[in-house]
Amino acid sequence: MDQLIKDIDIISGEEAQAVDYKTTPEENTGKTKKIYIESYGCQMNFSDSEIVASIMKENGYDTTADFQQADVVFLNTCSIREKAEQTVRNRLNHFNAVKKTKPDMTIGVLGCMAERLKDKLLEEEKIVDVVVGPDAYRDLPNLVNAAEDGRKGVNTFLSREETYADIAPVRLNSNGVTAFISIMRGCDNMCSFCVVPFTRGRERSRDPHSIVAEARDLFERGYREVTLLGQNVDSYKWSPEENNKARLNKKEEEVSQVVNFANLLEMVAQVNPLLRVRFSTSHPKDITDEVLYTMKKYDNICKYIHLPVQSGNSRVLELMNRTYDREWYLDRVKAIREILGDECGISSDMIAGFCTETEEEHKDTLTLMDIVKYDFSYMFYYSERPGTLAAKKYTDDIPLDVKKRRLNEIIEKQTQLSLERNKLDIGKEQIILIEGTSKKSEFELKGRNSANKVVIVPSEGLKLGDYVKVKIKDCTAATLFGEVIEINPAVA
Numbered sequence: 001m002d003q004l005i006k007d008i009d010i011i012s013g014e015e016a017q018a019v020d021y022k023t024t025p026e027e028n029t030g031k032t033k034k035i036y037i038e039s040y041g042c043q044m045n046f047s048d049s050e051i052v053a054s055i056m057k058e059n060g061y062d063t064t065a066d067f068q069q070a071d072v073v074f075l076n077t078c079s080i081r082e083k084a085e086q087t088v089r090n091r092l093n094h095f096n097a098v099k100k101t102k103p104d105m106t107i108g109v110l111g112c113m114a115e116r117l118k119d120k121l122l123e124e125e126k127i128v129d130v131v132v133g134p135d136a137y138r139d140l141p142n143l144v145n146a147a148e149d150g151r152k153g154v155n156t157f158l159s160r161e162e163t164y165a166d167i168a169p170v171r172l173n174s175n176g177v178t179a180f181i182s183i184m185r186g187c188d189n190m191c192s193f194c195v196v197p198f199t200r201g202r203e204r205s206r207d208p209h210s211i212v213a214e215a216r217d218l219f220e221r222g223y224r225e226v227t228l229l230g231q232n233v234d235s236y237k238w239s240p241e242e243n244n245k246a247r248l249n250k251k252e253e254e255v256s257q258v259v260n261f262a263n264l265l266e267m268v269a270q271v272n273p274l275l276r277v278r279f280s281t282s283h284p285k286d287i288t289d290e291v292l293y294t295m296k297k298y299d300n301i302c303k304y305i306h307l308p309v310q311s312g313n314s315r316v317l318e319l320m321n322r323t324y325d326r327e328w329y330l331d332r333v334k335a336i337r338e339i340l341g342d343e344c345g346i347s348s349d350m351i352a353g354f355c356t357e358t359e360e361e362h363k364d365t366l367t368l369m370d371i372v373k374y375d376f377s378y379m380f381y382y383s384e385r386p387g388t389l390a391a392k393k394y395t396d397d398i399p400l401d402v403k404k405r406r407l408n409e410i411i412e413k414q415t416q417l418s419l420e421r422n423k424l425d426i427g428k429e430q431i432i433l434i435e436g437t438s439k440k441s442e443f444e445l446k447g448r449n450s451a452n453k454v455v456i457v458p459s460e461g462l463k464l465g466d467y468v469k470v471k472i473k474d475c476t477a478a479t480l481f482g483e484v485i486e487i488n489p490a491v492a
């Protein structure tokens with residue numbers, strides 16, 4: 001069964017919030033109890049579910065893909081937009097019916113919605129037994145045990161230190177080729193629309209040794225690509241003094257100086273030239289030329305940057321508290337093009353209809369898209385989140401139909417640009433890493449090129465984890481189609 005219920009390349013506001021979730025796979029190692037986890041939201045949340053599965057595994061639980069079989073059901077939730085929370089509430093209603101026939105089943109809400117609503121969730125959703133925020137997962141076994149004895153529990157303590165650096169994640173939904181590694185947690189930016197600083201707490205960076213060790217271990221187990229994850233990877237910073245308490249792997253060679261993101265990228269790239277390295281998300285205010293030059297120096301660091309702009313208008317960007325303006329953003333794009341060339345993939349996130357956005361200001365987003373020529377984007381209309389700066393300071397005054405129309409214009413523009421960009425690849429030879437089967441045909445496999453574009457190739461003679469040199473023959477706005485030239489060429 002395909003565990004990934006919905007896998008969309010270009011996400012529009014409504015779709016993204018509908019049913020984009022992952023569930024745990026079936027794993028039976030003879031443990032007495034079973035846990036089912038359903039995960040919503042961003043990659044960091046999916047990555048956290050792997051930490052949760054690891055903690056629960058240590059405490060006597062196997063995973064199941066069928067919640068009806070589970071002793072414990074966790075929903076790892078997202079609060080980013082209102083619809084994301086609504087989806088979870090609908091799921092809780094659904095579980096309610098099952099719980100009537102299985103009263104012993106423990107139901108927990110984890111993640112950002114747990115953090116945002118805390119014990120209010122227990123009051124509002126009667127079937128919930130435990131509510132646990134993103135920094136309190138080590139406490140899960142205790143809370144579940146207490147719930148089994150009839151004591152409901154909440155732990156939404158936000159930590160300044162927790163990075164789960166010592167916990168080896170149980171890889172869920174793994175293709176055995178690509179994996180995510182969390183390199184930091186939390187966010188210290190205060191984008192006015194965003195709930196993340198409230199749900200994830202202060203930014204903290206994870207020990208680089210534990211990151212490199214995780215990448216090395218993955219490589220040795222056959223993985224060929226890691227994506228380093230953080231809300232703002234460019235502000236990754238680890239120093240032996242500040243982070244001394246968090247040092248876990250004392251056997252590793254001492255690091256005597258501060259490790260910034262460019263240094264960390266280099267350390268991971270050096271694990272093996274056959275291990276591809278990706279990262280997400282870059283913040284336009286923080287991405288440095290040093291990072292761009294490090295990307296250029298290593299063939300195995302993929303030439304792709306997710307650089308969310310949110311809006312193309314400087315006044316709106318100021319209201320959003322993004323701390324850069326249109327000119328700054330375009331200057332960073334210029335630096336990417338100068339240092340990494342036209343082939344570097346660039347993608348973005350866009351919000352249509354933020355408070356007070358005029359028609360002219362919306363058009364600035366469209367013209368900026370034309371200048372940057374994004375390969376793809378995640379696009380949303382603004383959804384006010386309680387407690388955020390925007391909710392406190394501004395009126396959510398753009399009518400829903402206008403938000404939706406503006407969003408559609410942005411989506412249309414992006415579809416046109418994606419096709420334009422993809423067409424430039426036709427006739428080119430590129431190296432892709434095979435990571436899965438094509439959704440459409442059993443005789444085809446899919447891989448990604450360095451710029452993060454999906455390339456479909458005939459499957460004959462290929463297996464997952466192969467590097468393949470392909471010649472691009474055709475494309476749509478979402479996909480490239482290639483012909484195999486050489487299997488496992490010398491370079492990644």
Ligand code: SAH
Binds near residue numbers: 195281283
């Ligand atoms: N740290 C990342 C973003 C994480 S949230 C960054 O700074 O780029 C992912 C995306 O969700 C954001 O980039 C934004 O486009 C969107 N988003 C966040 N809050 C939103 C809101 N209140 N309404 C609509 N979209 C929102």
Ligand code: SF4
Binds near residue numbers: 190191
């Ligand atoms: Fe939210 Fe801004 Fe932090 Fe991204 S950088 S998570 S948008 S506050």
Ligand code: F3S
Binds near residue numbers: 040079
């Ligand atoms: Fe959602 Fe929390 Fe991620 S709000 S987008 S799951 S950090």
